[in-house]
Amino acid sequence: MNLTQLAPSTLLLAAILAGLAILLVAILAVLLRRGAGNTANPAAAEQLAAQQAALQQAAAADARLTQLAGQIQQLASAQAAMQAATQTGLAERLQLQERALTTALDERLSALSHRVSDRLQESTTITAQTLTDLRERLAAIDVAQKNITDLSSQVVDLQNVLSNKQARGAFGEIQLQDIVQSALPAAHYEFQAALGDGKRVDCLLKLPNPPGSIAVDAKFPLEAFRALRDARDDAAQVVARRDFSTAIRTHMRAIAEKYIVPGETAESALMFLPSEAVYAELHANFPSLVEEAARLRVWIVSPTTLMATLTTIRAVLKDVRMREQAHVLQAKIGEMVKDVERLDDRVAKLQRHFEQGAEDVRQIRISTEKITRRGGEITELELGEAPNGAANLPAALGTEPQVLTGT
Numbered sequence: 001m002n003l004t005q006l007a008p009s010t011l012l013l014a015a016i017l018a019g020l021a022i023l024l025v026a027i028l029a030v031l032l033r034r035g036a037g038n039t040a041n042p043a044a045a046e047q048l049a050a051q052q053a054a055l056q057q058a059a060a061a062d063a064r065l066t067q068l069a070g071q072i073q074q075l076a077s078a079q080a081a082m083q084a085a086t087q088t089g090l091a092e093r094l095q096l097q098e099r100a101l102t103t104a105l106d107e108r109l110s111a112l113s114h115r116v117s118d119r120l121q122e123s124t125t126i127t128a129q130t131l132t133d134l135r136e137r138l139a140a141i142d143v144a145q146k147n148i149t150d151l152s153s154q155v156v157d158l159q160n161v162l163s164n165k166q167a168r169g170a171f172g173e174i175q176l177q178d179i180v181q182s183a184l185p186a187a188h189y190e191f192q193a194a195l196g197d198g199k200r201v202d203c204l205l206k207l208p209n210p211p212g213s214i215a216v217d218a219k220f221p222l223e224a225f226r227a228l229r230d231a232r233d234d235a236a237q238v239v240a241r242r243d244f245s246t247a248i249r250t251h252m253r254a255i256a257e258k259y260i261v262p263g264e265t266a267e268s269a270l271m272f273l274p275s276e277a278v279y280a281e282l283h284a285n286f287p288s289l290v291e292e293a294a295r296l297r298v299w300i301v302s303p304t305t306l307m308a309t310l311t312t313i314r315a316v317l318k319d320v321r322m323r324e325q326a327h328v329l330q331a332k333i334g335e336m337v338k339d340v341e342r343l344d345d346r347v348a349k350l351q352r353h354f355e356q357g358a359e360d361v362r363q364i365r366i367s368t369e370k371i372t373r374r375g376g377e378i379t380e381l382e383l384g385e386a387p388n389g390a391a392n393l394p395a396a397l398g399t400e401p402q403v404l405t406g407t
Contacts, residue, residue, distance in 0.1 A: 020065060172218035172274040173202050179303060180205075180216075183310035188317060196264050202272075204265075205313065208320050212266040215259035220273045221247035225281065241285075248282065248289050256296040268297040270309070276302050 173191070180189050180203055193204035195215075203216040224247040228240035252271060259269040271293070273279045279302035283290055293300050301309055 172220060172272060175274045175303065176203055176216060176218045176272050176306075179306055180310065183307060184314055184317075188313075195259070195261055197261065199258050201259050205310075207266070207313065207316070210266075211268070213264070214266045214268065214270060215255075216270040216272055217255045217259060218272045218274070219251070220271075220275065220278060221251055222275070222278070224248070225275075225278050228281070245286060245289060248286070249292065252289075252293050252296055252298045252300075255298050260297065268299060270306070271298050271300050272306060273300060273302050276304065278302075279305070 177191060180191075184205070188206045190204045190206065191202065192200050193215075194200050195204075201215040202218040205214040205216065207213055221244070224240070224244040228237075228244045231237045231240040255269050255271050259265065260267065273282075279300065282300060290300065299309075
């Protein structure tokens with residue numbers, strides 16, 4: 001039973017005791033009135049005395065009950081006060097616990113909020129970086145796609161160019177021009193040069209004799225090569241190889257007839273193939289054509305081998321220029337030798353001047369040493385001593401003695 005239940009039961013008990021006390025007093029009063037009416041009867045008097053004694057005991061019990069009720073009332077009051085104090089302390093404790101719990105909960109919620117905020121910030125940063133990288137990659141993909149589209153269009157244009165003989169010839173000439181212009185000085189080549197018989201060559205490399213100017217042809221039989229490449233079965237391969245050999249042989253003979261002009265050009269010419277694939281096919285599978293071209297003195301070159309050939313020609317031109325300028329170099333060297341001889345003469349004169357100056361300095365040092373020595377001898381003389389010292393003074397000075405007279 002707690003304090004809340006104890007206080008009402010105590011009050012109820014006190015009320016019951018008070019009621020019993022009142023009831024006993026009432027019964028006592030009634031009995032006293034009856035005893036007063038029966039005092040003449042001895043038995044009744046004894047009975048009355050007994051009843052009075054019982055009433056007194058009842059009154060004493062009633063007093064005790066009243067006192068007990070008072071004590072119970074005080075106890076109930078004390079219990080009520082204790083209960084109120086306990087409830088107040090419990091409320092304060094509960095309030096403190098609630099505040100502590102609220103504070104701890106707020107702190108945890110704040111920490112959780114900070115962690116969630118940090119995670120969200122980090123996630124936002126990572127997401128932004130990912131989106132930026134994705135955007136850059138998409139931009140790069142767009143650029144690559146555009147380049148692929150441009151390249152596809154260029155490939156189509158190149159196929160259109162290579163399928164047309166005139167356009168193919170212009171393409172080969174343009175590639176030849178780029179290679180020659182990047183390798184040789186402008187004075188040593190000419191494009192679409194006219195030969196003595198009125199024929200024009202794609203490029204004429206102007207070289208001194210020997211070997212002389214070399215003609216370069218930039219046309220090539222691409223149709224036969226494409227037919228050879230597209231052949232699927234053995235029969236088609238045989239026909240394509242024959243046609244390719246015939247086309248290359250015809251082209252080489254035409255170059256040898258038109259562009260090797262005795263007395264005007266070198267004894268050889270160059271057949272430029274702008275396609276490395278055609279050049280590789282020739283040397284790999286048609287060695288007889290390469291040998292025939294060597295007999296005709298028509299040298300087959302690709303862009304790579306042409307650049308190597310032009311590099312060699314540039315070295316030859318440099319050697320020729322060096323030989324042409326040899327007499328100039330000799331004259332310059334002779335003048336330089338004369339300048340060196342004059343420089344040697346001037347250095348010899350300067351050396352003699354230095355030697356003469358050294359001799360003059362040596363003579364000056366001799367004179368200064370004599371003067372220093374004689375000054376020391378003069379300082380050692382004692383002018384106030386006997387005539388012997390006076391007699392030695394002129395000798396020390398290096399002059400004859402003089403007689404001093406005075407008036």
